[in-house]
Amino acid sequence: xxxxxxxxxxxxELAKAFVEISVSEADAIGLGKVRTMRKLFDQLRALKETLRxxxxxxxxxxxxxxxxxxxxxxxxxxxxxxxxxNAARELLAVVPEQAxxxxxxxxxxxxxxxxxxxxxxxxxxEDGVFKPT
Amino acid sequence: MTAALTGRADARGTMRPRTLACTADGIWxxxxxxxxxxxxxxxxxxxxxxxxxxxxxLHGPAVHAAALARVIERAAACxxxxxxxxxxxxxxxxxxxxxxxxxxxxxxxxxxxxGVSVPDVEIAGWPSASPPALFEQLxxxxxxxxxxxxxxxxxxxxxLQRIAPANVPFDPLVHPRWPAGQPDGGQFRPRDGDAxxxxxxxxxxxxxxARFLARLWRLLRRLPKLPEPREPEPPPPRSEPAPPEPxxxxxxxxxxxxxxxxxxxxxEDGAGPTPDExxxxxxxxxxxxxxxxxxxxxxxxxxxxGEVAQWGQRAADKIREALKNNDTKRLTEIADALAHAxxxxxxxxxxxxxxxxxxSLDELIEAAQxxxxxxxxxxxxxxxxxxxxxxxxxxxxxxxxxxxxxxRYKHWQINKYYGQPQSECEGLTPREYLKGKxxxxxxxxxxAVLRKFGVLK
Numbered sequence: 001x002x003x004x005x006x007x008x009x010x011x012x013e014l015a016k017a018f019v020e021i022s023v024s025e026a027d028a029i030g031l032g033k034v035r036t037m038r039k040l041f042d043q044l045r046a047l048k049e050t051l052r053x054x055x056x057x058x059x060x061x062x063x064x065x066x067x068x069x070x071x072x073x074x075x076x077x078x079x080x081x082x083x084x085x086n087a088a089r090e091l092l093a094v095v096p097e098q099a100x101x102x103x104x105x106x107x108x109x110x111x112x113x114x115x116x117x118x119x120x121x122x123x124x125x126e127d128g129v130f131k132p133t
Numbered sequence: 134m135t136a137a138l139t140g141r142a143d144a145r146g147t148m149r150p151r152t153l154a155c156t157a158d159g160i161w162x163x164x165x166x167x168x169x170x171x172x173x174x175x176x177x178x179x180x181x182x183x184x185x186x187x188x189x190x191l192h193g194p195a196v197h198a199a200a201l202a203r204v205i206e207r208a209a210a211c212x213x214x215x216x217x218x219x220x221x222x223x224x225x226x227x228x229x230x231x232x233x234x235x236x237x238x239x240x241x242x243x244x245x246x247x248g249v250s251v252p253d254v255e256i257a258g259w260p261s262a263s264p265p266a267l268f269e270q271l272x273x274x275x276x277x278x279x280x281x282x283x284x285x286x287x288x289x290x291x292x293l294q295r296i297a298p299a300n301v302p303f304d305p306l307v308h309p310r311w312p313a314g315q316p317d318g319g320q321f322r323p324r325d326g327d328a329x330x331x332x333x334x335x336x337x338x339x340x341x342x343a344r345f346l347a348r349l350w351r352l353l354r355r356l357p358k359l360p361e362p363r364e365p366e367p368p369p370p371r372s373e374p375a376p377p378e379p380x381x382x383x384x385x386x387x388x389x390x391x392x393x394x395x396x397x398x399x400x401e402d403g404a405g406p407t408p409d410e411x412x413x414x415x416x417x418x419x420x421x422x423x424x425x426x427x428x429x430x431x432x433x434x435x436x437x438x439g440e441v442a443q444w445g446q447r448a449a450d451k452i453r454e455a456l457k458n459n460d461t462k463r464l465t466e467i468a469d470a471l472a473h474a475x476x477x478x479x480x481x482x483x484x485x486x487x488x489x490x491x492x493s494l495d496e497l498i499e500a501a502q503x504x505x506x507x508x509x510x511x512x513x514x515x516x517x518x519x520x521x522x523x524x525x526x527x528x529x530x531x532x533x534x535x536x537x538x539x540x541r542y543k544h545w546q547i548n549k550y551y552g553q554p555q556s557e558c559e560g561l562t563p564r565e566y567l568k569g570k571x572x573x574x575x576x577x578x579x580x581a582v583l584r585k586f587g588v589l590k
Contacts, residue, residue, distance in 0.1 A: 119585030
């Protein structure tokens with residue numbers, strides 16, 4: 001998937017792509033594929049920019065992912081946690097309390113990779129370095 | 134039926150080929166698996182479940198764990214008193230079943246891989262359905278033992294000692310050799326101070342590991358299914374459940390491996406995934422997934438190193454979750470899955486070390502200063518090594534306060550975090566974000582990362 005066709009996708013299709021990229025990202029982290037992580041980050045950023053360009057309400061399509069927990073046989077815990085983590089980071093300015101609660105839950109109970117990342121995100125917020133928009 | 138089966142010591146005593154041997158520095162299982170650890174001046178046997186796990190790999194599940202532990206303990210006590218020959222006699226009298234067919238196949242594979250002689254020991258039982266390729270894969274686990282295996286070779290194969298001066302016991306730690314494959318392969322090399330210190334069972338993970346391995350041990354001790362009396366095909370398959378699908382994503386060729394010891398370096402830039410890769414990336418349908426489904430592992434070893442480590446980290450996460458919830462059923466299920474996947478055993482040290490609770494900075498620093506190896510742990514530079522910190526004086530990078538011994542999986546997680554762009558770093562990787570920051574800021578950031586990844590209190 002490339003950034004080029006994101007603009008042609010509906011919000012729901014973007015949401016589906018958001019999950020796919022996040023799941024791939026979890027695998028790239030697990031497998032130590034650093035270059036892939038960078039590529040996926042760029043793809044996710046392009047997707048998020050596409051959503052943002054559609055107005056403040058468009059991002060709400062990601063809100064259900066704050067508690068993403070699909071049928072358990074279909075996904076690994078780290079993959080689901082990465083979806084939650086990415087959604088929470090993107091929604092801090094939209095639904096701050098819910099997003100922060102998701103980050104805190106991941107930091108406390110998430111798989112190690114996502115737990116550490118959620119904890120660091122909260123640290124950046126507390127330090128005032130990260131100002132969600 | 135021979136001595137090994139009946140329990141009578143072989144008439145050749147310590148001069149017969151065997152799978153257990155000792156040196157002044159410890160007790161070993163062929164080809165070079167330590168069965169003792171040094172604590173101060175004393176040699177201490179590994180915990181019984183671990184002794185059983187190692188020895189049963191070659192001799193099959195009928196190994197009597199308690200008897201084995203008693204013999205190892207007696208031999209270790211002899212070594213503590215400097216009585217090497219007496220320890221050797223104690224070991225020579227140990228009652229072990231013959232090497233199993235699978236054990237023999239594994240020994241042959243290891244022997245070929247390391248280039249060491251396989252002791253001519255008795256073999257009994259019947260072959261399993263395990264494919265030969267499986268033993269070749271399992272033999273890789275022993276690669277790191279090459280130097281030790283070469284030096285212990287004449288002890289496990291006494292016939293090889295005939296080339297040594299008569300009546301002089303060969304001590305591989307006094308006369309180490311360069312490993313095969315090097316220009317001086319097989320030649321004696323100088324002694325070094327980096328003696329092997331197998332101390333898997335030290336540290337705060339002991340309690341958790343003991344509980345976990347106690348369960349794993351019971352599962353490993355289950356006797357394999359024997360053939361029905363009239364069944365024409367006797368060998369039962371080693372692993373029973375239907376093999377789950379491989380993990381969601383197959384590794385690419387030239388796959389990056391998880392970062393290893395002491396690297397803390399940024400990855401090279403290069404090509405990323407194709408659009409197809411992303412399109413074909415993990416999709417629903419993965420067995421072993423999810424939190425309320427049984428935890429399963431592939432029966433066959435996954436094809437990429439990164440995948441093995443990924444499964445190990447998933448197992449570690451599941452164990453931590455189960456321990457946190459005091460979910461003994463879940464823990465047993467995980468142990469069962471681990472017991473049925475031989476290929477994951479190389480990750481057990483990492484999995485257990487990952488259960489360590491957060492420690493104080495002093496503890497982490499002191500552990501790094503102890504020297505020697507700790508299986509499952511790495512030394513981590515709080516301000517990373519590498520060109521990204523090229524402006525930091527080397528005496529700061531190498532200072533004791535900058536070096537912490539942490540569980541290997543946590544080390545890998547942290548290194549991957551440093552190399553991944555993060556939204557909160559304005560899309561930069563933490564390595565890029567830290568450029569230009571003061572040494573103090575970089576150090577504090579490193580401590581924060583250790584805290585958030587559950588390493589530092």
